[in-house]
Amino acid sequence: MNDKTHAAEFLINRHFEVEPGMEVIYRIVGDNEDDPNEPIMLLEVNADSLPTRDFNAFGFAPSKDVPFRTLVAEVTPEELETLRRERRLPPHWDITRAKPYYRRAA
Amino acid sequence: MPSRTAWADAYIRQARSDWSLFRELHDRDDVSRAHVLHYLQMATEKLAKAYRFRDTGAKEEELRSSHVGFERFLRLFLGSAEVVRRYAGRNAQYLRVRKECCHIARAIEQLTPSVDAETNPANTEHPWADGERVVAPVDHAFSHADLSTLPGGRLFLRVVGAALDEYEERP
Numbered sequence A: 001m002n003d004k005t006h007a008a009e010f011l012i013n014r015h016f017e018v019e020p021g022m023e024v025i026y027r028i029v030g031d032n033e034d035d036p037n038e039p040i041m042l043l044e045v046n047a048d049s050l051p052t053r054d055f056n057a058f059g060f061a062p063s064k065d066v067p068f069r070t071l072v073a074e075v076t077p078e079e080l081e082t083l084r085r086e087r088r089l090p091p092h093w094d095i096t097r098a099k100p101y102y103r104r105a106a
Numbered sequence B: 001m002p003s004r005t006a007w008a009d010a011y012i013r014q015a016r017s018d019w020s021l022f023r024e025l026h027d028r029d030d031v032s033r034a035h036v037l038h039y040l041q042m043a044t045e046k047l048a049k050a051y052r053f054r055d056t057g058a059k060e061e062e063l064r065s066s067h068v069g070f071e072r073f074l075r076l077f078l079g080s081a082e083v084v085r086r087y088a089g090r091n092a093q094y095l096r097v098r099k100e101c102c103h104i105a106r107a108i109e110q111l112t113p114s115v116d117a118e119t120n121p122a123n124t125e126h127p128w129a130d131g132e133r134v135v136a137p138v139d140h141a142f143s144h145a146d147l148s149t150l151p152g153g154r155l156f157l158r159v160v161g162a163a164l165d166e167y168e169e170r171p
Helices: A003-018 A077-085 B004-026 B033-055 B060-065 B070-078 B081-086 B091-109 B153-165
Strands: A022-028 A040-046 A057-060 A070-075 A098-102 B128-130 B133-135
Touching (some): A003 A022, A003 A040, A003 A098, A040 A077, A040 B153, A057 B004, A057 B153, A070 A077, A070 B153, B004 B060, B004 B153, B033 B060, B033 B091, B033 B153, B070 B091, B070 B153, B091 B153
Parallel strands (some): A040 A070
Antiparallel strands (some): A022 A040, A057 A070
């Protein structure tokens, strides 16, 4: 496992730990994934989230635990369904090329 | 004398500008967390003032001079009919989200130097004493406000973004 994958999975596990409504997290894998400047991109499907008008991704600076720039977009399951049906997911957030992570059974 | 609507519209424009800068700085590792969070604190304070100027009868002088009110605003925003509608049938989730967001809102409000300075001296603008040493905000990690890992942290950003986006300026 490379450093970026390790960091991404650290963050993914943390988000599953603290967000009880988190159903699935898609890690979007870009064309230049080996480039350390390419951000970690996570599309998080959280049933507890607030549905909003627009798709919004927030950038997070590298930190001690996650030493890569990270982009996180959170949606509800219904929003994701709508975004996919209406083809409104931004091109860089194509989840057909993403690796899905599901909550581990307790 | 300017109308309350004029004040409200000016506050929402300023809040959106602060928010835009916050977002620009937030994923940069060459900028101190103090500066990043300072813009978040300013955006949220002004966001609350815009809504309160528009929707309440709160005194103008108090609104313009006070640094507190964001947590109270967020509680009202999350309790609005529109937001409650979006959580229809999800009461347990709604209560948890409201609790987490208001907890973060309070932490962000406390980043103002004049708010709870005795019990929470850490702020994003002025140095404070920690025992025998003096801490500069630029040297402080503000890990209690790390929105990348806090419960509800990403949702909090989403809620603030929605409150900014969905504010309708009146003609």
